[in-house]
Amino acid sequence: MTHKTQEPIITNISDLTPEEAKWITLKKIEYTDQVGKARTWETAARKTRGKAGVDAVAMGNVLLHPSRPASTMVVIQYRPPLDSYTVEWPAGLIDAEETAEEAAVREFKEETGYDCRVLSVSPPQAADPGLSSANMQLAMVEVNLSEGDEEPEQRLEDGEHIQRIVVPLTELYDRLVDYSKQERMIVAAKLFHFAAGMHFAQTQKYL
Amino acid sequence: MTHKTQEPIITNISDLTPEEAKWITLKKIEYTDQVGKARTWETAARKTRGKAGVDAVAMGNVLLHPSRPASTMVVIQYRPPLDSYTVEWPAGLIDAEETAEEAAVREFKEETGYDCRVLSVSPPQAADPGLSSANMQLAMVEVNLSEGDEEPEQRLEDGEHIQRIVVPLTELYDRLVDYSKQERMIVAAKLFHFAAGMHFAQTQKYL
Incomplete structure (x- = not known):
């Protein structure tokens, strides 16, 4: 890891009531199931969900350069919920008045510096x-570069504090497996599943 | 939707304190970031996490039959957090004393009826x-059938109440897009990303 001066460290973890929480909340859902029985779910x-009705957008991105292989940019950042560095595609919450497409362009610019189509x-x-x-x-x-x-x-x-890594598309799956072996690093499930789907399509013998 | 007698209906949603909750909890994390600044994260x-150190396992499955195309089984179930039917791969929590592999075989048998390798x-x-x-x-x-x-x-x-659907692998992506258009249905992100990765590998013009 580069571009940082120290390892993040958790100093305290405490219970949070739904009233105190600003970003997320915990709810008890009471419902009647398919056979008419009353049940609960936590x-x-x-x-923070806005008018789009969708919380977040992730950017599956392809970087095209005249003399380099087609690549994708992944971002590595410290994620307190896992006390780990995660490898993810750039992503962010959709603001109250935004569409998913607008949020994708804005967040991609913020996290990577690039204008995207x-x-x-x-x-x-x-x-x-x-769970949620x-x-x-x-x-x-x-x-297009x-x-x-x-x-x-x-x-x-x-x-x-977000580190950018450019990975050739042909190497994506193997690189994510390698990152997963490093201490205090974990790949986000959505990115891993996309890469696993690519790998499956290219290596499977079923079709 | 078949095999059910009525549509599930939510009757009440209320705040849940971390002490009341049995399955999940809400925490405030205080940490010191990369530049030495004190921060919080919700x-x-x-x-329920057990000795495996991992909450859950999902089963990306291939059904092989002598006279039918290679297929995968997805499951459709009502998920109260979304008040929708979700399309997912079979999955479940890993029990306290299980490995991920043991949980995969057990959960796959429970949800689909099939023995898997x-x-x-x-x-x-x-x-x-x-978020979590x-x-x-x-x-x-x-x-192997x-x-x-x-x-x-x-x-x-x-x-x-889990409905099983067998989908030829060649149709998976298109079927998930179709399910997403149906009222009160949503595809789980992990399955969608795997299928999108397959679709990308098969249709992209970058590699």
Whole structure:
């Protein structure tokens, strides 16, 4: 890891009541199931969902350069919930008045410094449906680079420390497996599943 | 939707304190960041993690049959956090004394009725790293069917209503997009990303 002066360290973990929490909350859902029986379910939810009705957008990105292999940029950042560095595609919450596509362009610029072109936006997906109501959309984006382009500056918010790594698409799956072996590092499930799907399509003998 | 007698309906949603919650909890993490500044982060966490150190396992499965195309089984179930039916690969929590591989075989049998062979187990992946500490592993499993095999009985726990759908691998991505258009249905992000990765590998023009 580069570009930081010390390892982050957790100093305290305490229970948080739903009233105190600013970003997320804990809810008890009471419902009547398919056979008419009353049941309960515990769930976490984000408090920040805006008019798009979707919490977040992730940017599956392809960097095209005249003399380098087609690549994708992943970001590595310290994530307190896991006390680990995560490897993810750039992503962010959709602001109250934004569309997913607008958020994709804005967040991609902030985290990577690059202007991108949105090729497609997926339907909403359930981030972790047994645990939370959180949902997200996957925007596939493309960045066209010229021969002499230098890596642009990020526009990070205060407190964001995000390292950018460019990985050739042909190496993505193997690189994620390698990152997973490093201490205090974990790959985000969505990125890992996309890479595993690519790897499966290229190596399976079923089709 | 078949095999049910009525649509599930939510009757009440209320705040839940971490003390009341049995399955999940809300925590405030205080930490010192890379530049030495004190910060806080709100996170959800499962209370059920066992000795494996991983919360859950999902089964990326391939069904092989002598006269049918290679397929995968997805499951559709009502998920109260989203008040929707989710399309997912079979998955479940890893019990306290289980390995991920043992949980994969057990959960696959319970949800699908099939005995499976585990081909590989991924490293731990962060389920939704901005929101929670939840983690999971992806087990790739194979089921070998014979010509006359009938669909086996599920072994569901009380309260589980899980519909099984067999989808040819070549149709997976398009079927997930179609499901996403149906009212009160949402595809889980991990499954969608795997299928999107397959689709990308098969249709992209970059490599």
